[in-house]
Amino acid sequence: MEPDNRKPVSPGIKAMLEFGPLLVFFAAFKLLKDRPVTLGGTEYGGFIVATMIFVPVLALSTLVLWRLSGKLSVMQVLTLFLVVVFGGLTVWMNDERFFKIKVTLIYGLFAALLSLGLILNRNWLELVMGEALPMRHEGWVKLTQRMIALFVGLAVANEVIWRNMSDTAWVNFKTFGLPVIMFVFLIANASLFTRYGINKDDDADPQP
Structure with a gap:
């Protein structure tokens, strides 16, 4: 190849x-x-x-x-x-409801997959992103738990907004609200990457 x-x-x-x-x-x-x-x-x-x-x-x-x-x-x-x-x-x-509920399904599905990974002791985030973002296993577990909570919260928020608010409110939420929330989430977890991050060439885990 x-x-x-x-x-x-x-x-x-x-x-x-x-x-x-x-x-x-x-x-x-x-x-x-x-x-x-x-x-x-x-x-x-x-x-x-x-x-x-x-x-x-x-x-x-x-x-x-x-x-x-x-x-x-x-x-x-x-x-x-x-x-x-x-x-x-x-x-x-x-029927616009199909497109609106899609957001709920996406975040609900990712929350379920991440939860299943923790149950099976296989951290999907670590498997997919571990090479690009080296971090101790404890850090990936904490990040996964926080992302599960985030995805569940976004799924619930989407249901509340599309069922109770106008199309304009939902479109604004999808276009601007979701990206801003994800950006704030990453910024809020910067300390996690600093605390549990490791160098690729490290032979041993750093002290906590």
Whole structure:
């Protein structure tokens, strides 16, 4: 097998490919939310049309990211799968609830998978990210526990927002609220990486 000589994707391009489709969805919703569109004799609201645009844009951006980097994370693949399935159901059934509940399912599924890993004594985060972010096992356990709590909280928050608030509130939550919460979570756990981080060349665990 020939070695992969592809250069690492620049942070700017990676961010654009990962968050660009979400911004496209936000812009399409803002533009079309009060403008029903008739396609094939069926009238669709702005939310549904924005979903029609978002699904292929996300698929294309994920394909480009894979072509550039040669790899995709499990979360990216699973997210794309659920977006295609529930986005397709949203358009087919002309019912925006399918697309909204997708967020709940994504975070609920990740919380369940991380919990199963802890039960089986197999830390999925450590297995996937351990080489790129060397950290003692205790640190990965703590981070996993915190991420489970975060994902459960986000799933519950999504259910509360889409069931009780407007489409605009939910779109704002998905577009801006979720990324900000994830960013704050990472910043809040910086001390964890400092406390439990190790050097790749260390032969022994550092003292706590």
